[in-house]
Amino acid sequence: MPAKYAIHTSTVPHRFKPLTRSGVIAWEEGCLKCAVCVKKQCVYGVYDRRGIDPVQMIDSIDNQCMSCLRCVQSCPKELIHKSLNPDYESIGDAWWTPNIIASLWAQAQTGKIPVSGAGYPGPFSGPGFDAMWTDMSEIVRPTRDGIHGREYISTAIDLGKTPGHLTFNAHGGLEGDLPEVADIPLPIILRMPSFGAVSPRTIAGWAMAARKLGTFFSLPHDRIDDGLSDVYPWLMPAVQKSDGLKGPMPTGVRLVEIPWGDGWKQAADRLSGLGRPPLIVAKTAMTCDAGETVLSMVHSGVSIIHLEGTQDGRFQDDGQAWLKDGIRSVHLRLVEENLRDGVTLLASGGISMAEQVTKSLICGADGVVVDFPILIALECRMCRRCTQGLSCPVAIDGAPADWIASRVLNLMGAWHNQLLEMMGAMGIRDARRLRGEAGRAMFFDELERDTFSAMGGVEEGCDIE
Amino acid sequence: MNRTDTYQLPLVVPTPSRFRNPIGKYRLHRTKDCIGCGKCVAICPYGVHLIKRGRVIIGRHDRCIGPECSDPCYEACPVNALSVRKNPDFDVLGDFRWTPDLLVSTWHMAEFGQVPPKGLEYRIGGSGGGFDKLRISFPRTTAQTPESDDPDIGVVLNRRNDTAHRIRIEVPFYGGGMSYGSVSIHTMLSRIKAATALGTFCCTGEGGYPDELKPYDDHVITQVATGLFGVREETIQRVRIVEFKYAQGAKPGLGGHLLGDKVTPGVARMREAVPGYPLFSPFPFHSVYSVEDHKKHVDWIKAVNPKALVSVKVSTPTDVDMVAVGSYYAGAHIIHLDGSYGGTGAAPDIAKKNIAMPLEYAVPKVHRFLQAEGVRDRITVIASGGIRTPHDMAKIIALGADGICTGTADLVALECIRCHNCESGRGCARGIATTDPELLNLVEVEWGTQRIINMFLAWRRELTRILRKLGMQSLTELVGRSDCLVHLDYLKQRA
Numbered sequence: 001m002p003a004k005y006a007i008h009t010s011t012v013p014h015r016f017k018p019l020t021r022s023g024v025i026a027w028e029e030g031c032l033k034c035a036v037c038v039k040k041q042c043v044y045g046v047y048d049r050r051g052i053d054p055v056q057m058i059d060s061i062d063n064q065c066m067s068c069l070r071c072v073q074s075c076p077k078e079l080i081h082k083s084l085n086p087d088y089e090s091i092g093d094a095w096w097t098p099n100i101i102a103s104l105w106a107q108a109q110t111g112k113i114p115v116s117g118a119g120y121p122g123p124f125s126g127p128g129f130d131a132m133w134t135d136m137s138e139i140v141r142p143t144r145d146g147i148h149g150r151e152y153i154s155t156a157i158d159l160g161k162t163p164g165h166l167t168f169n170a171h172g173g174l175e176g177d178l179p180e181v182a183d184i185p186l187p188i189i190l191r192m193p194s195f196g197a198v199s200p201r202t203i204a205g206w207a208m209a210a211r212k213l214g215t216f217f218s219l220p221h222d223r224i225d226d227g228l229s230d231v232y233p234w235l236m237p238a239v240q241k242s243d244g245l246k247g248p249m250p251t252g253v254r255l256v257e258i259p260w261g262d263g264w265k266q267a268a269d270r271l272s273g274l275g276r277p278p279l280i281v282a283k284t285a286m287t288c289d290a291g292e293t294v295l296s297m298v299h300s301g302v303s304i305i306h307l308e309g310t311q312d313g314r315f316q317d318d319g320q321a322w323l324k325d326g327i328r329s330v331h332l333r334l335v336e337e338n339l340r341d342g343v344t345l346l347a348s349g350g351i352s353m354a355e356q357v358t359k360s361l362i363c364g365a366d367g368v369v370v371d372f373p374i375l376i377a378l379e380c381r382m383c384r385r386c387t388q389g390l391s392c393p394v395a396i397d398g399a400p401a402d403w404i405a406s407r408v409l410n411l412m413g414a415w416h417n418q419l420l421e422m423m424g425a426m427g428i429r430d431a432r433r434l435r436g437e438a439g440r441a442m443f444f445d446e447l448e449r450d451t452f453s454a455m456g457g458v459e460e461g462c463d464i465e
Numbered sequence: 466m467n468r469t470d471t472y473q474l475p476l477v478v479p480t481p482s483r484f485r486n487p488i489g490k491y492r493l494h495r496t497k498d499c500i501g502c503g504k505c506v507a508i509c510p511y512g513v514h515l516i517k518r519g520r521v522i523i524g525r526h527d528r529c530i531g532p533e534c535s536d537p538c539y540e541a542c543p544v545n546a547l548s549v550r551k552n553p554d555f556d557v558l559g560d561f562r563w564t565p566d567l568l569v570s571t572w573h574m575a576e577f578g579q580v581p582p583k584g585l586e587y588r589i590g591g592s593g594g595g596f597d598k599l600r601i602s603f604p605r606t607t608a609q610t611p612e613s614d615d616p617d618i619g620v621v622l623n624r625r626n627d628t629a630h631r632i633r634i635e636v637p638f639y640g641g642g643m644s645y646g647s648v649s650i651h652t653m654l655s656r657i658k659a660a661t662a663l664g665t666f667c668c669t670g671e672g673g674y675p676d677e678l679k680p681y682d683d684h685v686i687t688q689v690a691t692g693l694f695g696v697r698e699e700t701i702q703r704v705r706i707v708e709f710k711y712a713q714g715a716k717p718g719l720g721g722h723l724l725g726d727k728v729t730p731g732v733a734r735m736r737e738a739v740p741g742y743p744l745f746s747p748f749p750f751h752s753v754y755s756v757e758d759h760k761k762h763v764d765w766i767k768a769v770n771p772k773a774l775v776s777v778k779v780s781t782p783t784d785v786d787m788v789a790v791g792s793y794y795a796g797a798h799i800i801h802l803d804g805s806y807g808g809t810g811a812a813p814d815i816a817k818k819n820i821a822m823p824l825e826y827a828v829p830k831v832h833r834f835l836q837a838e839g840v841r842d843r844i845t846v847i848a849s850g851g852i853r854t855p856h857d858m859a860k861i862i863a864l865g866a867d868g869i870c871t872g873t874a875d876l877v878a879l880e881c882i883r884c885h886n887c888e889s890g891r892g893c894a895r896g897i898a899t900t901d902p903e904l905l906n907l908v909e910v911e912w913g914t915q916r917i918i919n920m921f922l923a924w925r926r927e928l929t930r931i932l933r934k935l936g937m938q939s940l941t942e943l944v945g946r947s948d949c950l951v952h953l954d955y956l957k958q959r960a
Contacts, residue, residue, distance in 0.1 A: 043890065043894040114815070118885045119817060121560030121885065123592050125593075138788050139749065147720075424719065451830075456951060458951050459606075461605050465603070
């Protein structure tokens, strides 16, 4: 059994005050100056420590208020109210919703799994990964306790071609050399997001996080400089064009990504010629014909494939098709052709919550590539001002590297624990066993059809309520 | 089993909010131009305005029904001193499943024992699926059951006809398990006293059986869960129904963890543990890995209390139908399905959202499977996990349940606003889900009992209205009648 993998987290404060869903409106005018003011009875004591942040002009009560509404409901002059905060509602977009962003902020701060009271507050289901639920064991299939440390659940995966079987010689030793693989202790590779107020310090922070996590940080090949020499083995340089491999490859690099296309072979051959050749990841777009593309890639000897969807979790050529379904169909295509075990499948595109890592694996990916969450961990609001050359409202480019590394470590620590929760409930103790285990999931489309499709016919003029 | 002759429905006693300013959907504004003519007081049927010391004031903003009013005060006012607008506080309440409309209408039911008149959607929430996309359809040709004929909505819990208690509940619901510690003793007592008055039961949850509940033993279900906290022969012998909790809908497949800080001397005594040390409820029962093991559990209860009914509470994995049949063969009287959108005192968000299937899929699956096995009429199916309204209750029964369990709805009757902070700091700031001695006094037992009774009387009345409109004499006629339901995504009219 490998040494137990644990991500050590600790609270890393925000540099700015986070935006909150609702704010407090408290008037002074008309106050009766009651002997015992409702503000003094606040269970959370938020009025006792009230202050205005001088830079952001945010009132501390907005951040500390837990929305119990007792003051609202008790003030004799009804001088206190709460209302939704339009600044909060306007962060992000339809995919990177305010709630997802706020949850990522909190995880990066605390390193803890989001826990709350009362039942699930969200919509019944949704597009993409929200249209599936994972299974759990009951009575007859043992669960695993990964969280309280009583059982070991491995989240490690291998990158590269693993042999279908082993051959031994007459002396009981292994026959021949095993192919090179890279193993990472969690099925996540970090990647520099396609936008963001990124400075060399930001890149250094992300690279440090990858080293601490034992995984890789993918960034454009031309963004690598000498300042990163300490972390070369944890970088995954991404060559932007298949024929664009120019200049030297940093020494010690173990993984390089090249886009699939003309010139891929030449670039791969060049890398294979290096003293210690890195493993090569071939990237291709998640499209409607990705299945066929992937087959031809495997036939050409590619052993690690990165399927890239859009920033909002869809196919690159079809805005109505979801990454979840793309991963499933590519995986099943490989299974049909009896090629699945010869290739590592990585998926990316809009992965925004820990549950999507588990679900990607169930759909058939070996691992995922995560980009924007590592930016949001740094308090990014997805406002995209940086894409217009404007300043970042939370000055990410000025953040120190070790703060960045710790925030990302916290986020991944929280994600790792959530992965353990879901795997534990399913009774799965190895992430490699989770790949393609669609039997441990339930799909909205199937359940909905089986349950409700017969419930449609009504008499004309009948009353419905 | 027919209805019990001695059963008397409790009465509605109007029980207003315990807060000075109840929250409603609308707020009225009265300018200084008001001449105090009293016209608004006279025309408003909801008692929004009142005269106090010669001045006209707004007494109950929360009762205003806004633009749906047929004779609005703000139009009738001779000096245009009145205006109405949406209450900003209203939008801060609730979430997709418990919308502000549902919360405020439940408060209305808890105050008046009736569904709200107008202006609030009290039947469905805003989750956009499941219950919220199902509708009850009433055929045009059906003759309604006459007003004089009150449909029988009681549920027989022992269908095995064995030597255990013959128990019938007078209403098709009972209180789901909420442990001592996760809710206050006042909340527990309010629920159990309401259940007693309504002729039904309430479950203790896993956290012991407080002595305060003793007078209501005949209406208590005690829970045996994986931590076995507070379980003794004596507690099992005291009750008529024992519930095995295999899993909970909100956190299926996961154990519970009570932080050391929460293990106060009182909690420790109840759970027979050491104060200040964290407690784990493991998952699953480590003594049960097969239906045979499960039978051993059921037999154990039957040996300790031969007359007790055994309920088996499970969550909703893909093989929930197999689990249900297994429970029947192991000797259970009740199979209790807790859907994945059910309530909790605290659970990881990832578990609440993603693990196991919603109740709306699980119930018909289990109902059909038990029918195919030929044992459907030998076991009682109870559904819980996200049932918020009388309409949800009617829908899940039409999908195949015999009755339901509630939890969150009871707390909403006690003015829970779904802030989701049950576990933070000193516990629920509104005094419902806390053991903090100061906070728990915010809820008085008499008040809480009557609020819960009122809400369920409104549910009962609404369910009876639905059954009459369907032309049914008894709730048993509705069980499994999914042809009475229509799903909006598949809706098509035929001549």
